[in-house]
Amino acid sequence: MLTTRPRGTNDVIPGEVEKWRWVENQFFKICAHYGYNEIRTPVFEHTELFQRGVGDTTDIVEKEMYTFTDRGGRSITLRPENTAPVVRAYLENKLYAGPQPVKLFYSGPMFRYDRPQAGRFRQFHQVGAEVFGTSDPAVDSEVIAMIMDFYGRLGLKNLELHINSVGCPVCRPVQRRELKKYFQPNLGDLCKNCRERFEKNPLRILDCKERRCAEAGVNAPSTLDCLCPDCADHFAQVKRHLDLLNIAYVIDRRLVRGLDYYTHTAFEIVARDIGAQSSIGGGGRYNGLIETCGGPPTPGVGYALGMERIILTMERQGIAIDTSAKSDVFVVTAGTEAADMAYKLLFDLRSAGISADKDYLGRSLKAQMKYAGKSGAHFVVIIGAEELARGTALVRDMSTGEQEEISTDSIAAYFERIKNTCSP
RNA sequence: GUGGGUGUAGCUCAGGAGGCUAGAGCACCAGAUUGUGGCUCUGGGGGUCGUGGGUUCAAGUCCCAUCAUCCACCCCA
Structure with a gap:
């Protein structure tokens, strides 16, 4: 590095x-x-x-x-x-x-x-x-x-x-005078720092963490007394x-x-x-x-x-904040034929206000599913040669595992409807 | 600025008092008969042992320095 x-x-x-x-x-x-x-x-x-x-x-x-x-x-x-x-x-x-x-x-x-x-x-x-x-x-x-x-x-x-x-x-001048009057007889008990503070700013002696200064100051007149x-x-x-x-x-x-x-x-x-x-x-x-x-x-x-x-x-204190940036939808392709359609679909979803992502590492279908699972996406849209031919895509609900075949034209509207009915 | 502890893979750590290719779990990646996640199994990638010197035939293991980090002082948010 x-x-x-x-x-x-x-x-x-x-x-x-x-x-x-x-x-x-x-x-x-x-x-x-x-x-x-x-x-x-x-x-x-x-x-x-x-x-x-x-x-x-x-x-x-x-x-x-x-x-x-x-x-x-x-x-x-x-x-x-x-x-x-x-x-x-x-x-x-x-x-x-x-x-x-x-x-x-x-x-x-x-x-x-x-x-x-x-x-x-x-x-x-x-x-x-x-x-x-x-x-x-x-x-x-x-x-x-x-x-x-x-x-x-x-x-x-x-x-x-x-x-x-x-x-x-x-x-302030009253406090100063009272504090100096209090510490004067026991000046030797204070730490080196506080002996300097005595001259410059005796108020600070009260703030000292040294035990002997704290002890010396227990009965000191506080600012409140003055x-x-x-x-x-x-x-x-x-x-x-x-x-x-x-x-x-x-x-x-x-x-x-x-x-x-x-x-x-x-x-x-x-x-x-x-x-x-x-x-x-x-x-x-x-x-x-x-x-x-x-x-x-x-x-x-x-x-x-x-x-x-x-x-x-x-x-x-164990206070947790939800830290994951989850997508609504993860687009998965089966085989290479549907790659272009999937890419277009990804951007169609995004412009419809649905957060969406896809794999960019050329992973297998199985690995894409795995990755989608880890990403926390609520839905996966699967599109392969068969769906391409039929003009559809499979929509899988990742929490239930249920799948539905939806035509690609209406898929953005499908998710918009889901968002409107069950969004928080 | 002062004193003390620590520093091995991304993370948590093993590596009795120096000796053969530095390990584990988790994480990551890939497979488990050809289109599907979360469980399980198998395999794989990844470390110039913080960095730089020194002692030694030989150092992750010893010494010094340095950097980083943690704790206390100090200060304050």
Whole structure:
């Protein structure tokens, strides 16, 4: 073989791709149902969009971006996430001038230079949605409800919804001060990483998975303890709306998302069945992002879901999708005399809207039947010298084995009638 | 970026501590008296043993490197 696929990328081959199509279609249906419109943005953007939007000090920007200089000397980055690009498109196309809020959804590949492992790839796919122009907490919960509705339709089980509030520019300094006050005396107990975080972003210490940091942080003041009255009220309203919809959640005061733009609500959906990379979706509110990107002060909420992880979870939970692309009819020839007639018949069926196929390997009648059986075709049309002479063909129902002789002129109409009477 | 496990036909795996043409099941293809599938039987094709070095008279089996993959860290979808 000349070469293999680049590390951390995947081919989605027949048998797999049907699952993708099905999951995507379920998502598109949900989006239409909830009043969201699709938006498509480029897979690459100017690097500064992510530096400023996602945040210069985040891991994503610091060490995971596919960045290169194009032939015109511009710094270009393959998108590592799609919220910043959608915000950019919202501003560039002046969608803020239309009726608000603007509700958008997307689907597509994202790129992060991570070390691959189960559920983590360098090119991975997200579906997601964003709502711009309203700070109503009922939208935070609408967006969460939409995700849970989607997962429900896929048949996913044993999911945990984690929610938290990370505050706003008013309460952030308070959190910072309180956290530093808490960790200061025990700074030596923290891991090396967290000692740096202590200075740069003490909030992140709460997110550390090291046992000693987790232990040191058990009684740490959480973001929830430091919320300003507005944020506290917002979070209460989000919870109230979730309760109204009977959506179960756990308050995860350690949930701190790794993108700088989040304010107020942050959430994540965890599937325990797929290993360490267990987050199958996450998002939150980002009321400052649009302004950061040079737009008018505009609130926003959104989320992204990982397609690979969703499909992995479905597989682990034994959720099967019908993956076969079956033809209605398989045309079989007996002997060589009827070959031309069979070929014409094949295309007549197709133009009548009947999906049809035939053998192209010169197989024997028996082998053609075998192949037809494996292809899953519901009917086989057999035509040989005798039928040719009589202007007919044999129609065999593969599930019952019953055969009928039909004139070739009326065969397309015959199948159309069957389709109309017993199609789902 | 760090640590550990794995790498033999399309798939799942055998190949005790190096030695004769590398095996099985499934899958694929073809036959089982001349025009018919799903069961059964028979036969066949297919592997430079991830790749590149090294040790040895001799390596799939030992050593090194590299790539890929998996697990954990990290990060997140």
